Amino acid sequence: MKPKVLITRKIAEPIIEKIQEYADVDVWDQEDVQIPRDILENKISEIDGLFCLITESIDASLIDKAPNLKVISNMAVGYNNIDVDTATKKGIMVTNTPEVLTETTADLTFALLMATARRLVEASDFLRDGKWETWSPNLLTGQDIYGATIGIIGMGRIGEAVARRTKGFNMNLLYHNRSRKPDVEQELGTTYVSMETLLSESDFVVVITPYTAETKNLITAEQLKLMKKNAILINTARGGIVNEADLYEALVNGVIWGAGLDVFEKEPVPADHPLLTLPNVVTLPHIGSASIATRMKMAELAAENLILALKGEKPKHLVNKIDFS
Template sequence: MKPKVYITRKLPEIIVRKIEAICEVRMWPEEDIPVPRDILLDEVKDIDGLFCLLTESVDESLLNAAPNLKVISNMAVGFNNIDINLATEREMIVTNTPGVLTETTADLTFALLMATARRVVEASAYLREDKWKTWSPMQLTGQDIYGATLGIIGLGRIGEALVKRAKGFDMNILYSNRTRKPEKERELGIQYRELDCLLQESDFVCILIPYSPQVHHLIGQRELGLMKETSVLINTARGGIVDESALYDSLKEGSIWAAGLDVFEEEPVSTNHPLLTLQNVVALPHIGSASKQTRLKMADLAAGNLIRILTGKDAITKVN
């Protein structure tokens, strides 16, 4: 008898066929709408494997509803949507998809930095709204990127990839990390700073750490107050790392210059969110890994993890 799997979002056919070769598959048929909670809880009652996204909360109530569950394959690097401790206690394997999205996310992070610094979105709207009447000396002026100081919070895979991009702009690169990495300092030509010093010295601050309760609102009113009035904050990690209310106040008051955000505390973010009312915020709908090639690689890795566990092998990328 084939193991039973539930997929919480419509996937490309090539990925579904790969799972169907080994498993009995049921799948939520919508691509852009998450599976409703009541349907999800009903669907997991008899499954051996769950293929899920960050949009699904794999908490105690779901795990209680799925007594046969052996593997939770999360199509994401982060896994704060899953109760890892409880899954581990119940001998359920949790997997994620690191590595394959590193370069794509670093691309988007630097693109967001550039768009924010040079007011690209604001300038495009200015033109489309027929406000462009003449050239003037200080019209839509932004911040220089070349030769500026970049502060990276979290020197993991994506942080290292961002360093390589910033080197092409001759940026002075600082980093803050839970553990210092002297070998990376020598290899990449970067300098370590404690977080407060990094915030004070940087022209651009990019957040690239994974979310955990320990870093909830790591960047709040005090930390934003340490930054330069001309500085730019970029967050492509998780929304909960930044206190959005404090960020709004800092941007509105001009104590920092701008912010580029790919993530929010509550997603999808409401269109009446205060941050979306500010012209000095470039906001994106969590598209850090959103290239066709990378999303297919993520889905393929998640499918591979699922299949390997359900066929008695070890996962390629295991969380617990």
């Protein structure tokens, strides 16, 4: 008898067919609608494998309802939506999809930086709303990028990829990480500095660190006050790393100049969220990895992790410690 698998969102048909070779597959086939919690709770009691997204909260109460579950395959790099400790205690493998989205997310990060600095969304709306009547010396003026100082918080794979992109703009590159990376410093000519120095000296502060207990509310009013008044904050990591209420106050009161956000503490972000009302904020719906090719690679890797786990083999990207002896 084949193991049973639940896929919590419609994905490419070839990926589903690949999983069907090894398992009986149940797909929540509404691409733009999240699977309701009650349906997820009902279905999880019968499955051996779960293919999910970061939108699903796979918490302890849900895991406790899954007596046969062997693997949770997350189609994402991050996995803070999963109670990994509970899964580990129950011998359930948790996997993710790193590496394949590094360059795409770095592209988006730099695109967001540029759009915020040069007020591209604001300018597009200005034009479409019929407000462009004449040229003016101060019309929609923004911040220079070329030759500016950028500070990257989190020098992992994506942080390094963002750092490489700064070279074409002749930017002065600072970084802060939980550990120094001499090889990166040598390759990219970047400088390791304290968090305080990075915040006070950077024209652009890019948050690209993982979301953990240590990085939750890493950026609050205290850190924002250290930044330059013309500085821009970019967050393409996770929403909870930046305190959104403090960021709103800083933007309204001119503590910093602007912000570009691809992530929010609560997603989907409510339409009446205060940050969405500000002209000096560029907001995106968590599309860091949203290229056609990258999303396909993520799905393929999540499927491969899932299949290996169901076969009793170690998945390529296992995030918890499971005994395979």
